[in-house]
Amino acid sequence: MSTYRLSTLLSPGAVAVVGASPRPASLGRAVLTNLREAGFKGQIGVVNPRYAEIGGIKTVGSLADLAFVPDLIVITAPPRSVAKVVAEAGELGVAGAIIISSEMGRGKGSYAEAANRAARKSGIRLIGPNCLGIMIPGVNLNASFAAHMPRRGNLALISQSGAIAAGMVDWAAVKEIGFSGIVSIGDQLDVDIADMLDFYAADLDTRAILLYIEAVTDARKFMSAARAAARVKPVVVVKSGRMAHGAKAAATHTGAFAGADAVYEAAFRRAGMLRVYDLRELFDCAETLGRVSPPRGKRVAILTNGGGIGILAVDRLVELGGEPAALSADLHKKLDAVLPTSWSGFNPIDITGDADAERYSATLSMLLADPDNDAILVMNVQTAVASPSDIAREVIRVVGEERVRRTLFKPVFAVWVGAEEAVTHGFDAASIPNYLTEDDAVRSIMNMVRYREAVQLLTEVPPSLPKDFDPDTETARAIVEKALREGRSWLDPLEISGLFAAYQIPMIPTLAATNAEEAVSWASSFLSQGVTVVVKVLSRDIPHKSDIGGVVLNLTSVEAVRAAVDEILARAARLRPDARLDGVMVQPMILRPKARELTIGIADDPTFGPVIAFGQGGTGVELIDDRSLALPPLDLPLAESLIARTRVSKLLGAYRDVPEVKRSAVALTLVKLSQMAADLPEIRELDVNPLLADQSGVVAIDARVVVRPPERKFAGRGNTHFAVKPYPTEWERHLSVKDGWRVLARPIRPDDEPAIHELLKHVTPEDLRLRFFAAMKEFSHAFIARLSQIDYARAMAFVAFDEITGELLGVVRIHSDSIYESGEYAILLRSDLKGKGLGWALMKLIIEYARSEGLHYVCGQVLRENTAMLRMCRDLGFETKTDPSEPDILNVRLPLTEEAARAARSA
Numbered sequence: 001m002s003t004y005r006l007s008t009l010l011s012p013g014a015v016a017v018v019g020a021s022p023r024p025a026s027l028g029r030a031v032l033t034n035l036r037e038a039g040f041k042g043q044i045g046v047v048n049p050r051y052a053e054i055g056g057i058k059t060v061g062s063l064a065d066l067a068f069v070p071d072l073i074v075i076t077a078p079p080r081s082v083a084k085v086v087a088e089a090g091e092l093g094v095a096g097a098i099i100i101s102s103e104m105g106r107g108k109g110s111y112a113e114a115a116n117r118a119a120r121k122s123g124i125r126l127i128g129p130n131c132l133g134i135m136i137p138g139v140n141l142n143a144s145f146a147a148h149m150p151r152r153g154n155l156a157l158i159s160q161s162g163a164i165a166a167g168m169v170d171w172a173a174v175k176e177i178g179f180s181g182i183v184s185i186g187d188q189l190d191v192d193i194a195d196m197l198d199f200y201a202a203d204l205d206t207r208a209i210l211l212y213i214e215a216v217t218d219a220r221k222f223m224s225a226a227r228a229a230a231r232v233k234p235v236v237v238v239k240s241g242r243m244a245h246g247a248k249a250a251a252t253h254t255g256a257f258a259g260a261d262a263v264y265e266a267a268f269r270r271a272g273m274l275r276v277y278d279l280r281e282l283f284d285c286a287e288t289l290g291r292v293s294p295p296r297g298k299r300v301a302i303l304t305n306g307g308g309i310g311i312l313a314v315d316r317l318v319e320l321g322g323e324p325a326a327l328s329a330d331l332h333k334k335l336d337a338v339l340p341t342s343w344s345g346f347n348p349i350d351i352t353g354d355a356d357a358e359r360y361s362a363t364l365s366m367l368l369a370d371p372d373n374d375a376i377l378v379m380n381v382q383t384a385v386a387s388p389s390d391i392a393r394e395v396i397r398v399v400g401e402e403r404v405r406r407t408l409f410k411p412v413f414a415v416w417v418g419a420e421e422a423v424t425h426g427f428d429a430a431s432i433p434n435y436l437t438e439d440d441a442v443r444s445i446m447n448m449v450r451y452r453e454a455v456q457l458l459t460e461v462p463p464s465l466p467k468d469f470d471p472d473t474e475t476a477r478a479i480v481e482k483a484l485r486e487g488r489s490w491l492d493p494l495e496i497s498g499l500f501a502a503y504q505i506p507m508i509p510t511l512a513a514t515n516a517e518e519a520v521s522w523a524s525s526f527l528s529q530g531v532t533v534v535v536k537v538l539s540r541d542i543p544h545k546s547d548i549g550g551v552v553l554n555l556t557s558v559e560a561v562r563a564a565v566d567e568i569l570a571r572a573a574r575l576r577p578d579a580r581l582d583g584v585m586v587q588p589m590i591l592r593p594k595a596r597e598l599t600i601g602i603a604d605d606p607t608f609g610p611v612i613a614f615g616q617g618g619t620g621v622e623l624i625d626d627r628s629l630a631l632p633p634l635d636l637p638l639a640e641s642l643i644a645r646t647r648v649s650k651l652l653g654a655y656r657d658v659p660e661v662k663r664s665a666v667a668l669t670l671v672k673l674s675q676m677a678a679d680l681p682e683i684r685e686l687d688v689n690p691l692l693a694d695q696s697g698v699v700a701i702d703a704r705v706v707v708r709p710p711e712r713k714f715a716g717r718g719n720t721h722f723a724v725k726p727y728p729t730e731w732e733r734h735l736s737v738k739d740g741w742r743v744l745a746r747p748i749r750p751d752d753e754p755a756i757h758e759l760l761k762h763v764t765p766e767d768l769r770l771r772f773f774a775a776m777k778e779f780s781h782a783f784i785a786r787l788s789q790i791d792y793a794r795a796m797a798f799v800a801f802d803e804i805t806g807e808l809l810g811v812v813r814i815h816s817d818s819i820y821e822s823g824e825y826a827i828l829l830r831s832d833l834k835g836k837g838l839g840w841a842l843m844k845l846i847i848e849y850a851r852s853e854g855l856h857y858v859c860g861q862v863l864r865e866n867t868a869m870l871r872m873c874r875d876l877g878f879e880t881k882t883d884p885s886e887p888d889i890l891n892v893r894l895p896l897t898e899e900a901a902r903a904a905r906s907a
Contacts, residue, residue, distance in 0.1 A: 009096030090122025131186025132162030153178020310348025
């Protein structure tokens with residue numbers, strides 16, 4: 001539903017420019033000129049009451065005066081008049097408007113807010129304001145003021161910057177790379193990044209999506225759309241503002257190193273997007289994605305006539321995590337037969353500086369047929385012995401012939417050092433990605449590998465929590481709520497100990513003492529067992545105890561404990577006279593000489609909500625700056641991935657006389673922390689430093705926890721503070737249908753894909769046509785993946801299984817619109833199960849879900865001939881109306897709230 005009307009907006013039959021001017025330098029004139037020069041086939045109208053004609057086209061005073069109703073209008077009018085134009089367009093039935101105009105303002109009372117309010121009344125979609133416009137080469141549409149029109153291709157570019165979009169057009173023209181669409185979204189008043197991701201994810205003419213992002217506004221919507229898109233095609237993102245610091249100082253170590261860009265990095269990774277760091281890398285990704293598919297693995301064969309550049313390529317490949325492909329004995333023997341004895345004998349395959357086209361051809365053919373590599377990088381350094389142009393032509397011929405024979409399942413990349421323009425054009429025409437340097441080429445190859453790995457992670461669905469982990473959420477919530485009732489933002493150490501016990505996170509025993517004598521009493525129980533003691537200041541106002549000398553270690557006698565307590569309390573009173581002193585904590589001294597000091601925590605990001613952090617611990621944690629972040633919820637594989645991205649992870653293995661850390665205990669602790677963040681949105685920052693980890697497990701030595709009243713960050717019900725919505729186990733249902741038939745209905749998971757394929761075998765072609773509005777002969781993995789891989793934020797799907805046989809019986813789904821007001825449903829059942837009440841039960845379930853999420857309507861489209869579905873809709877209370885543009889389709893809608901019902905009755 002976030003793509004509502006976007007198909008018409010991006011492929012209009014007629015366009016009108018509102019505010020065009022005869023001035024050559026005006027935006028309106030530039031847009032009008034581009035529309036005409038691009039060869040747009042539809043009608044073009046111009047609205048400007050001040051002139052009789054502009055650019056040879058007769059103008060009219062208002063949209064209503066046009067002889068046709070445009071599907072799209074482009075507004076370059078003054079900001080104060082934009083809302084009026086939008087309102088008029090909406091009343092006429094215009095699908096969308098591009099607002100080029102800038103200086104619209106933001107927020108309540110602004111011109112932008114007035115335009116958005118006018119658009120909501122009619123459902124007209126808005127792109128902009130303050131944008132470059134859109135360019136859709138496939139329909140010859142250039143509704144922008146860009147200097148050039150891109151050629152047609154299979155890349156989509158979505159950009160928050162008009163300048164970046166224009167620059168990409170200019171670069172692509174030189175490289176002969178085309179686009180399925182370029183959309184400059186500007187200030188995202190209505191259509192945003194997520195809407196466009198949804199659209200181009202489903203667009204059959206788009207092979208990959210490029211993003212330029214400055215900031216995300218609705219993180220949950222963005223993550224939902226990005227994850228859905230990345231599952232079916234590569235999504236490459238470059239974000240500006242990497243060096244910007246957080247807006248507020250953080251109270252904990254975790255909060256301090258969870259900077260804004262680090263959180264974006266975690267978000268992009270969780271979404272399966274491929275992040276690049278500058279425009280050159282974005283251009284290189286466009287070069288690659290526009291021509292080849294990602295390799296199946298990271299084994300790269302490097303073919304070169306220069307040993308030095310080959311070694312540089314291998315160095316860069318290994319540095320970025322790739323593998324030089326091994327040469328089998330059989331391949332080595334074949335290469336020996338065609339290459340001089342002086343060839344390198346290993347990868348990089350240096351076929352020597354006098355290599356001609358024939359030698360390149362023979363070697364490349366063998367590498368293409370070799371199963372032990374996933375990609376091939378062919379490089380050439382110019383010599384006076386052989387023509388680089390001839391060699392390039394031979395490489396192009398070999399690759400082309402392999403493609404024709406359909407045996408080329410691996411991408412080929414090229415680096416021709418100092419290549420002539422004709423060589424570059426030859427590679428471009430042959431769809432062989434080519435680069436100026438070996439570094440550029442290897443980086444692009446590994447970006448594709450990273451994308452493939454990210455997609456594989458997206459499709460995995462391990463259990464969200466270990467089965468034996470059952471946290472005591474009631475106790476934990478009582479601890480947090482008590483602190484909030486008392487107006488405190490910090491939990492005291494005893495409360496933290498109780499909180500961690502509730503979530504089964506091992507922590508050092510902590511006893512509280514109000515004075516020295518009480519501390520001695522507690523310490524004696526440890527000392528009598530030969531355990532030394534630690535004494536720490538106990539104050540809710542002093543979270544960083546070591547900063548005031550509030551920690552004394554290795555106390556071995558009651559006299560030492562008494563002296564330490566007196567010293568700590570005196571020092572605290574002197575250095576922090578404003579702090580309330582509750583006494584001291586007494587803890588046993590934990591001696592684990594071979595344990596590693598780690599840090600884990602929760603930070604609260606203003607855009608993406610809670611973030612889980614892991615890294616090297618100790619007093620120098622900020623200086624060491626060895627940490628990684630991940631968006632919750634976490635499962636064990638995601639926690640392992642979080643650990644692996646740090647330098648300290650290398651120290652978790654065994655070395656010398658130090659045993660290996662029990663990594664599973666570290667990962668499980670991160671999963672528990674993630675669950676704590678899900679259950680207790682009041683926890684805004686949490687920091688464990690150090691967390692000692694060794695072969696026996698983990699134990700938290702010190703921790704700080706900040707609590708504040710929870711904030712509702714995202715739309716919907718349930719968990720509204722995670723950018724990635726957790727798997728909703730609470731929606732598992734046992735349904736009883738006709739004749740006592742028992743059915744299990746639960747939210748869909750990616751691993752349901754095989755069951756969906758099996759379900760479709762039991763649906764007749766006629767039922768498939770009624771469901772999909774077209775004849776469906778086969779269903780690809782990508783198609784089913786879009787059905788089964790959802791993240792439960794804007795979409796929900798329930799699958800129904802027979803409780804006895806385990807067979808999948810049907811699927812019902814709903815997808816909310818871009819403003820979370822209504823949701824569009826769809827349902828599909830096995831054809832042999834009609835009339836048994838399953839469809840009714842699933843529709844009731846999806847309606848219950850939509851109501852619980854706060855949606856106002858459930859709507860859908862039904863073919864007029866689908867009488868069974870229409871009868872069920874009417875029985876459930878849906879209203880039906882003929883679609884104004886498709887008389888064979890009925891639009892059905894069910895009001896879910898009293899407000900929606902009143903609006904329906906008044907309409």
